[in-house]
Amino acid sequence: MGILEKIADIEREVSKTQKNKATEYHLGLLKAKLAKYRAMLLEPQGKSGPKGVGFDVVRSGDARVAMVGFPSVGKSTLLSKVTATKSEAASYEFTTLTCIPGKINYNGAQIQLLDLPGIIEGAAQGKGRGRQVIAVAKTADLILMMLDATKGPRQRELLEAELEAVGIRINTHKPNIYFKVKKGGGISFNATLKLTHLTERTVIGILHDYKIHNAEVLIREDATVDQFIDVVLGNRKYIKCLYCYNKIDQIPIEEVDRLARQDYTVVVSCESDLNLDYLVHQIWHHLDLIRVYTKKRGEFPDFEGGLILKRNSTVEQVCKAIHRSLISEFKFALVWGISTKHNPQRAGLTHIVEDEDVIQVVKKKA
Numbered sequence: 001m002g003i004l005e006k007i008a009d010i011e012r013e014v015s016k017t018q019k020n021k022a023t024e025y026h027l028g029l030l031k032a033k034l035a036k037y038r039a040m041l042l043e044p045q046g047k048s049g050p051k052g053v054g055f056d057v058v059r060s061g062d063a064r065v066a067m068v069g070f071p072s073v074g075k076s077t078l079l080s081k082v083t084a085t086k087s088e089a090a091s092y093e094f095t096t097l098t099c100i101p102g103k104i105n106y107n108g109a110q111i112q113l114l115d116l117p118g119i120i121e122g123a124a125q126g127k128g129r130g131r132q133v134i135a136v137a138k139t140a141d142l143i144l145m146m147l148d149a150t151k152g153p154r155q156r157e158l159l160e161a162e163l164e165a166v167g168i169r170i171n172t173h174k175p176n177i178y179f180k181v182k183k184g185g186g187i188s189f190n191a192t193l194k195l196t197h198l199t200e201r202t203v204i205g206i207l208h209d210y211k212i213h214n215a216e217v218l219i220r221e222d223a224t225v226d227q228f229i230d231v232v233l234g235n236r237k238y239i240k241c242l243y244c245y246n247k248i249d250q251i252p253i254e255e256v257d258r259l260a261r262q263d264y265t266v267v268v269s270c271e272s273d274l275n276l277d278y279l280v281h282q283i284w285h286h287l288d289l290i291r292v293y294t295k296k297r298g299e300f301p302d303f304e305g306g307l308i309l310k311r312n313s314t315v316e317q318v319c320k321a322i323h324r325s326l327i328s329e330f331k332f333a334l335v336w337g338i339s340t341k342h343n344p345q346r347a348g349l350t351h352i353v354e355d356e357d358v359i360q361v362v363k364k365k366a
């Protein structure tokens, strides 16, 4: 029996099994097996299938956004609208065959937007160019899921399932579970709160299934079996996803309104130029970038050349962004802005800066 059939078999059994206390342990083991087979599917196979030619685009700018979607939803049309790059768009499917980068300039940030071939159901298992597309998606800071507003909800469910199958977890955080494999001592299991999904028995059963017999497990949130397996496998990618419904020029206004009210969602029409500015703004917003300004002693801040950083960056990261050698000369920083109580305030390397802060680095005397 091939891996695909094994997966189908287990999925069938999971869906047939009623969820309750009595079946919890059994379901946990089934899910562990499922994750194992899926991982085998994703291992590079070296044989047939198109190589990654045209997909290894160099990262550039402050952040990377990858467009993922079925064929002909308008990905290339969008790239051509919001960047200076032209990507061929046409009414037939699979117009785009490689990864095409464009650049968005917004709020002083340079955002790399990647146009990719359309993917189809079964992409994660290597159908079409699915595997390469998804490999690129894994490197993104934000996934822009392009959807056709004239089609039903199934396209989104299918795409989510494809991302899920390759270990991408969207719009969720890494489970708060401490897990460490040990040399000996058996499995120590602890939880800081009452668990409603996991039991010690299930956890140990899953770990034994992965041939792990010595480990420390400390559960710090009410995690599910799937979340626990994610932590054990450890190779999951937690990425934000923005859903973009295109072609709203083709649907009634009530439907546009309904779609637009969903979480993490923007509705647009690339062809009729509807809402594209708002989409770019939302991309920036969900990338969680901030801009800080530097200032020299006795001079005005440099409001032209701000530094773009990830939210929750520290003064240390600001220094590194200015110059690599600055850290060794750093004495303290003066910070003006909403991250401080007084303006200016003396701050050390671990101080977390905020959007629009102004920073002056004071160096040690040479």
Ligand SMILES: Nc1nc2c(ncn2[C@@H]2O[C@H](COP(=O)(O)OP(=O)(O)OP(=O)(O)O)[C@@H](O)[C@H]2O)c(=O)[nH]1
Pocket: 069, 070, 071, 072, 073, 074, 075, 076, 077, 078, 088, 089, 090, 091, 092, 093, 094, 095, 096, 097, 116, 117, 118, 119, 246, 247, 248, 249, 250, 268, 269, 270, 271, 272
């Ligand atoms: N009505 C309408 N059609 C659109 C819109 N945006 C794109 N299209 C049309 O949709 C078709 C597909 O557009 P593409 O940009 O090639 O789509 P794609 O997702 O890049 O397609 P592949 O590269 O083949 O995966 C083209 O005929 C576009 O003119 C839109 O906002 N409204």
Ligand SMILES: [K+]
Pocket: 071, 072, 073, 089, 090, 091, 092, 093, 094, 095, 096
């Ligand atoms: K197309």
Ligand SMILES: [Mg+2]
Pocket: 075, 076, 077, 088, 089, 095, 096, 115, 116, 117, 118
């Ligand atoms: Mg295209």
